[in-house]
Amino acid sequence: MSKKPFSFRDFFGFGRKEGNALNESPASSCGSGSGCGGGSCPSTPPPQEGGALHRPANRREALGFLGLGAATVAAAVGGGCGKDDPLTEMKFAEYFKKNYRLMTEEERRETVRRIEILTEAATHRKVHVKDTAAQPGVRFGYAFNISRCKGYGECIEACVKENNQDRGTNMQYIRIFEVDKGQFSPEHGKTEYIHEVGAPGKFYMGTQCFQCGNPPCTKVCPVGATWQEPDGLVVVDYNWCIGCRYCEAACPYWARRFNWQEPQVPAADINPNQHYLGNRLRRQGAMEKCTWCIARSRDGRQPACAEACPTGARVFGNILDPDSEISYILKNKKVFRLKEDLGTEPHFWYYMD
Amino acid sequence: MKTRGLILLLALSACRPAPEASAEMKLPAAQGQPCAVSDSQGLMKVKRVPAEDVARTGVKQGFEVACRIPELKRWDCSGCHTAIPERREGAARGDLMHTDIVLKHAQGSTMDCRSCHDEKDARQLKLMDGTPVSFDAAYRVCAQCHFQQHRDWANGAHGKRLNQWQGERVVLSCTGCHNPHSPAFDKRFPKARPTLPGTRPYSTELPKELGAPHGGHGHE
Numbered sequence: 079m080s081k082k083p084f085s086f087r088d089f090f091g092f093g094r095k096e097g098n099a100l101n102e103s104p105a106s107s108c109g110s111g112s113g114c115g116g117g118s119c120p121s122t123p124p125p126q127e128g129g130a131l132h133r134p135a136n137r138r139e140a141l142g143f144l145g146l147g148a149a150t151v152a153a154a155v156g157g158g159c160g161k162d163d164p165l166t167e168m169k170f171a172e173y174f175k176k177n178y179r180l181m182t183e184e185e186r187r188e189t190v191r192r193i194e195i196l197t198e199a200a201t202h203r204k205v206h207v208k209d210t211a212a213q214p215g216v217r218f219g220y221a222f223n224i225s226r227c228k229g230y231g232e233c234i235e236a237c238v239k240e241n242n243q244d245r246g247t248n249m250q251y252i253r254i255f256e257v258d259k260g261q262f263s264p265e266h267g268k269t270e271y272i273h274e275v276g277a278p279g280k281f282y283m284g285t286q287c288f289q290c291g292n293p294p295c296t297k298v299c300p301v302g303a304t305w306q307e308p309d310g311l312v313v314v315d316y317n318w319c320i321g322c323r324y325c326e327a328a329c330p331y332w333a334r335r336f337n338w339q340e341p342q343v344p345a346a347d348i349n350p351n352q353h354y355l356g357n358r359l360r361r362q363g364a365m366e367k368c369t370w371c372i373a374r375s376r377d378g379r380q381p382a383c384a385e386a387c388p389t390g391a392r393v394f395g396n397i398l399d400p401d402s403e404i405s406y407i408l409k410n411k412k413v414f415r416l417k418e419d420l421g422t423e424p425h426f427w428y429y430m431d
Numbered sequence: 432m433k434t435r436g437l438i439l440l441l442a443l444s445a446c447r448p449a450p451e452a453s454a455e456m457k458l459p460a461a462q463g464q465p466c467a468v469s470d471s472q473g474l475m476k477v478k479r480v481p482a483e484d485v486a487r488t489g490v491k492q493g494f495e496v497a498c499r500i501p502e503l504k505r506w507d508c509s510g511c512h513t514a515i516p517e518r519r520e521g522a523a524r525g526d527l528m529h530t531d532i533v534l535k536h537a538q539g540s541t542m543d544c545r546s547c548h549d550e551k552d553a554r555q556l557k558l559m560d561g562t563p564v565s566f567d568a569a570y571r572v573c574a575q576c577h578f579q580q581h582r583d584w585a586n587g588a589h590g591k592r593l594n595q596w597q598g599e600r601v602v603l604s605c606t607g608c609h610n611p612h613s614p615a616f617d618k619r620f621p622k623a624r625p626t627l628p629g630t631r632p633y634s635t636e637l638p639k640e641l642g643a644p645h646g647g648h649g650h651e
Contacts, residue, residue: 223588231621238625245627254621274618342627378597389616390591390608401492403587403600411588431583 165199168192177302178315178354190354197359205350207358210376212309218370218425219310219397219404220384221413222284225431226391228276229254233284236386240371241357242349244341251335251368252286252383264416283428284392285416286383287312287333287368291423295325295334304365309376310425311369313355321363330417331424334367370394397425475593476501477601480585484571487578488585494600497593497607499566512553515544535613547572547611566606573605580605 175181175189186209197205234252243249255267257280264283276282289310296304296312303318304325326334340362352358356372371381375394379385384392395404407413411429418424476498500506536542549557556564556572564571574581583589584605591603605611 221588226589228616229621230619231624234624235622245625248624248626250624271621273620275621276616276618344627347625375596378595380592380594380596384596385594387591388608390589390603393587393592395587395596402596403592406586407588410586429588431579431589 165196168196172196172317175317177318179302179305186354193354193358201345201348201359203345203348203350205348205352205358207352207354208373208376209354210373212307212311213376214308215398216309216396217398218289218375219395219408220288220370220426221393221404221407221411222426222428223391223393223431224281224283224428226389227254227282227284227387228389228391229256229271229280229282230275230388232386232388233383233392236382237286237368239347240349240374240382241368242341242343242347242352242359243335243366244337244339244360245344245347246339246342249335249337249341249366251333252284253332255283255285256280257283284383285331285333286426287370288331288416288422288424288426289370291425292421294328294330294420294422298324298328300324307355311355311372311375312367313369313372314365314367315355316358316360316364316366319364321365323365325365330420330422334365337362337364337366478567484568485581485585488582490585492600494585494602496567496570496602496604499569499604499606502607503566508553515548515550515553532612535615536611567604569606569611570604573611577605 172189172192176185178186181189190207190209193207194205197203197207231254234250234254237243237252238245238250241251243251253264253269255264255269256271256275256277257264257267259279259281261267264285267283271277289306289312291310293306293312296306299305300322301318301320303320304312304314306312321336323334323336326336337360341360343359348359349357351373353369353373353376356369360366371379371383375381380394384394393403393407395402397404397408399405407429408427411431413427413429415424415427477495478498479493479495482493534542547556549555549563552563554566556566556569558564558572559575570581570584580589584602587600587602590605591608593601593603595601609616
């Protein structure tokens with residue numbers, strides 16, 4: 079922690095050449111003395127994809143190591159007892175961590191461990207947060223049988239429980255539309271049906287995130303906080319998200335959900351099987367979305383909605399495996415996708431018996 | 432009162448662990464190597480589907496199907512029935528023990544007990560040609576008429592896979608979801624969504640008991 083009074087020259091990296099706090103940042107150990115203001119630093123992790131992440135500068139970390147007014151930081155991370163308290167130190171490290179895609183294996187393990195400890199401290203529930211990577215040779219696909227779905231809504235219940243969604247605003251990733259037979263689009267349907275189902279003359283059409291092959295939502299993110307994983311899952315780094323909601327506007331399927339208030343999940347109902355990019359506890363101001371239950375699907379299990387479906391209308395699998403059930407459906411059934419003309423290539427197919 | 436006592440007796444005798452029972456009886460189900468699969472449906476015994484059972488569906492890889500006998504509440508049937516009684520014209524349903532069963536399968540009186548149950552051995556089902564079939568392989572009985580669904584089921588476009596999308600494919604048999612005596616799914620209110628205690632989103636206004644669990648499980 080700097081004992082000097084605050085100086086704008088130091089803050090922007092124009093201070094002393096040697097011993098500049100910016101140079102001591104572990105992320106920028108190139109020692110060129112130029113700070114992290116834009117020079118090319120050889121130790122920067124190689125850029126993967128996306129735009130904003132290419133910048134070698136890491137302003138959050140720089141700010142953290144500058145010791146920019148301990149009070150500001152402490153207020154921001156919600157602690158009051160200074161950096162010596164281990165929990166505050168952890169919150170501090172969490173606040174100034176990198177984008178998930180730029181983290182090394184080691185850094186990912188550390189942040190996962192920190193989240194586990196901080197969650198336990200806040201909720202008294204022991205959780206397991208995973209950072210499982212995508213399996214090679216897997217591209218997930220989903221099929222939904224509109225002649226089988228009866229609108230019972232078991233999938234929605236299972237989804238809310240599995241994904242630790244905000245109970246305060248009744249956030250739900252899945253929408254089941256009750257549509258008159260003869261119509262062909264959920265735009266003519268209703269999601270709030272309060273009567274016995276399946277009603278005669280109606281069919282039911284579920285929507286959620288379709289994990290598009292050409293996702294419009296990831297392109298509009300100004301900070302690179304959302305991207306598509308190699309197995310096709312579109313994920314959000316909740317810590318990197320600034321809450322601008324561009325992605326929500328870009329999605330033609332209304333698949334993204336925003337935390338307008340601090341999410342409320344009763345401690346007893348928290349699902350402890352969590353993934354960093356999936357169902358870990360979110361914060362106010364972060365965007366979230368369906369990830370086809372990344373915590374389950376990457377372990378070979380079906381998403382909660384598919385497992386809970388009592389009518390067998392939901393089929394989940396690997397479309398790269400020619401012997402999978404989903405491949406059979408794509409080859410042999412009448413399938414269609416929603417708003418196919420937009421070119422978003424959703425990997426979610428509706429089919430009929 | 433007498434009938435009630437008899438039903439109780441039946442229910443008690445049904446509490447025996449099913450796998451042992453099937454082993455004693457040397458049913459086709461016990462010949463395979465049943466292993467258990469855990470799912471939201473609970474722990475289930477499964478057995479492999481023989482290739483000849485799905486020979487006409489074009490299935491390349493074998494798969495496993497959840498056993499039915501451990502799910503049956505009043506197993507073993509031969510405790511009461513030595514044979515399935517013949518249907519008497521004009522007989523009231525109350526004349527039979529299974530007063531809770533309402534047959535709503537096919538039209539009118541096309542079917543009766545002996546359309547699927549083996550009249551000579553109550554522990555088994557039978558095909559139209561009289562071949563006995565285990566309750567665990569009920570899909571063979573259904574496939575005689577519902578061949579399209581059978582093809583889709585064997586290939587994965589119909590029916591329900593348990594647990595994993597990866598690895599060994601384990602599916603529910605037809606009777607895992609459909610009540611064979613009334614195969615159409617019941618109408619019911621949609622499930623209530625989880626919410627905070629003390630709040631009422633739209634669907635929690637529905638009576639709780641109407642958000643009933645799955646169709647087929649636990650019926651007799």
